[in-house]
Amino acid sequence: MEWAWSPLFWFLTIFSSTILLLFHHRKTSGPTRLPPGPPGWPLVGHMFDLGPMPHHTLAGLKQKYGPVIWLRASSKKTMVVQTAKAAEELFRNHDLFFADRSINNLMTSHNYNKGSLALARYGSYWRVLRRICTVEMLVVKRINETVPVRRKCIDDLLSWIESQAHGEAHGLHVAHFVFLASFNMLGNLMLSRDLVDPESKEGSELFEAIMGLMEWPGHPNIADLFPWLGWFDLQGLRRKMDRDMGNALRIASGYVRERVKERQARSDVDHGGGGKRQDFLDVLLDFEGNGKDEPEKIPDHNINVFILEIFMAGSETTSATTEWAMTELLCHPKTMTKLKSELSSVIRPGRKMEETDIDNLPYLQAVVKETLRLHPPIPFLVPRQAIQDTDFMGYHIPKNTKVLVNTWAIGRDPECWSDPLEFKPERFLGSKVEYKGQSYEMIPFGAGRRMCAGIPLAHRMLHLVLGSLVHEFEWELYGGITSEMMDRREKMGVTVRKLKPLIVVPRNIVR
Secondary structure (H helix, E strand, O other): OHHHHOHHHHHHHHHHHHHHHHHHHHHHOOOOOOOOOOOOEOOOEOOOOOOOOHHHHHHHHHHHHOOEEEEEEOOEEEEEEOOHHHHHHHHHHOOHHHOEEOOOHHHHHHHHHHHOOOOOOOOHHHHHHHHHHHHHHOOHHHHHHOHHHHHHHHHHHHHHHHHHHOOOOOOEEHHHHHHHHHHHHHHHHHHOOOOOOOOOHHHHHHHHHHHHHHHHHHOOOHHHHOHHHHHHOOOOHHHHHHHHHHHHHHHHHHHHHHHHHHHHHHHHHOOOOOOOOOOHHHHHHHOOOOOOOOOOOOOHHHHHHHHHHHHHHHHHHHHHHHHHHHHHHHHOHHHHHHHHHHHHHHOOOOOOOOHHHHHHOHHHHHHHHHHHHHOOOOOEOOOEEOOOOEEEOOEEEOOOOEEEEEHHHHHOOOOOOOOOOOOOHHHHOOOOOOOOOOOOOOOOOOOHHHOOOOHHHHHHHHHHHHHHHHHHEEEEEOOOOOOOOOOOOEEEOOOEEEOOOOEEEEEEOOO
16 A cells, blocks of 8 residues: 555645635635634645544633634634633523534444444434433433442452452553443343453453544544545554454354353243343344434444443443542642542441432542542543534534534633632532533533433442442552652543553552
């Protein structure tokens, strides 16, 4: 493929692209009231101006250009929302007009977007998946029924860590263990079984595959700028995405095939009855649509994707947020001491933290909120797209405009927060600010009709995991690292993780 990098190739690429763009511009140009934005480069626009941390770069442009910024890359137009006021206007008054999805090249790997709830185009199929998810899996009644499942998975997590706390001290990658525990919790909700353990080869493969799936879409991709160049995969991103997506879907489809065989065996024993509905996978397999505005059955591929998506979203959110919370607590020992004191005052000696304790732990809730404010799992909400030409905050936004909401910038906006860059959980004590879509100054999980459906479950998991880790163990940084030496730089992907994973040493607490 050396010819793909030759001067002739690039000359032809740029020349032909310029002609196409000029033609497109002549067709689409006209009087508009677009939001302000920085001047871009010819042809490529702003695609390569945003740097490795675009949420930082765009937040820095807010002072000059205001709460809404206009970007372009080739013929693609993007509106970026960066303040709580603009987010409230978007979600409260224009939610429907911006309810569609903008999908980048990598998320079409293995037709992932065709089965996804998060990436589904706004319409009947999205409504079917959303209804199934909220009614069958994430309704409060169902979450309450599965308390023992989460208790078991937390106990497993604590046992794994306790085994590391004995003997000679060595570093523990805390996010990896939390990811596996969260993955097993979701596995029990969806498939009625544990899926992985820390020593499992399959678990390690799945962890690495999902880490790739969460990383590659965060890279600028030339195929998003010029779709017709996607076939060449000049940066190798599509190859990496196809590899990791294929591995992850292969593992997920194996679980589905196993369940189909089990159901068939039960059906034979029950003379066609199929047995009792057990879990969320059975709900997906049993679905019967009307065949008009919804499918008669959910295709097997879509089930595989849907399962993988729930695993990725739930496990990645919990593990990434827990890692950032532990990082902040270890960098702020007084906050750690205050949290430990609250946990000890509520949880009597010899007892582990339970979900029923959460409402009685306001400082733990404040720590979780402050972590989500400073370190939202995804710096930009899943990109939306304008369904039609729309007037927004005095600007004309054309149909098919991509819409990014910079949750990272909103959480650090000095107009909403005092000392916005400081980790101060106390700011939430006595505050009514929540992260469930009604407080627009903090929307880590989104707002409106396309808000994350998993918030009720994430709320319980985040508090239970973090509270249990802090209550059950003493923690030290590994390798002589001090809080002043801690590397707190970010690594950009679909989610924002630490550039260097948090490595810690757990110590048993003697009670």
